[in-house]
């Protein structure tokens with residue numbers, strides 16, 4: 001049975017999709033067959049970030065609507081990572097139950113299913129949450145993001161997700177030391193969610209979505225590896241010096 005993890009945040013633009021892609025690649029490298037389910041109907045981004053937009057013929061909405069088999073909607077990224085793309089326009093929310101059924105039908109085939117949730121705490125989020133069994137809450141180290149993370153944690157709990165972990169993204173130790181960002185302790189205190197890891201600010205992440213050239217993303221790569229290992233139950237040390 002696959003681990004089904006929703007990646008949520010409340011506030012938009014904090015890096016959910018980036019984190020989802022980074023973790024999927026590392027989980028795949030660790031030998032886990034991983035599916036990214038892009039749940040952001042109307043604002044899909046995983047197809048672009050993974051460079052497979054041209055290859056997509058069907059999305060999960062086609063499968064939900066009976067226009068294709070679920071296998072036709074899966075796009076191979078590499079031998080271990082697959083994408084279930086999101087429809088290009090917003091969809092009728094009545095399809096949430098069918099969406100859950102589709103995700104459940106993929107549980108035998110995959111070790112891990114990462115559900116990349118849309119921003120907000122509305123019904124789009126609930127589609128992803130209802131299909132999941134646990135959550136990663138992504139937040140950046142500022143008050144607005146933290147408010148979103150705390151709120152999304154409440155929504156997750158109300159919907160039966162009891163296993164949530166906090167992932168701090170775009171962390172800049174120097175800025176935090178100067179008091180310009182919330183500290184890690186403050187982030188945990190304000191969200192009341194257990195920390196799974198910290199991804200540093202890494203400008204190459206955005207460049208890599210534009211440039212054809214393969215860019216090194218060393219700074220965040222190690223963080224994604226460590227978090228992927230923790231997701232798989234490994235005990236990996238967490239220190240701020242790892243982010244330098």
Ligand SMILES: Nc1ncnc2c1ncn2[C@@H]1O[C@H](COP(=O)(O)OP(=O)(O)OP(=O)(O)O)[C@@H](O)[C@H]1O
Pocket residue numbers: 009011012013014015016017018019040045117118119169170171199200201202203204205206207209220
């Ligand atoms: N660790 C990071 N370092 C630098 N830039 C980052 C990092 N993580 C994400 N970004 C950048 O932040 C922007 C938003 O990222 P992303 O699209 O992943 O956020 P999101 O939470 O999925 O947004 P949405 O709520 O719209 O779905 C992108 O330009 C991305 O390249």
Ligand SMILES: [Mg+2]
Pocket residue numbers: 016017018040045116117118
């Ligand atoms: Mg996104």
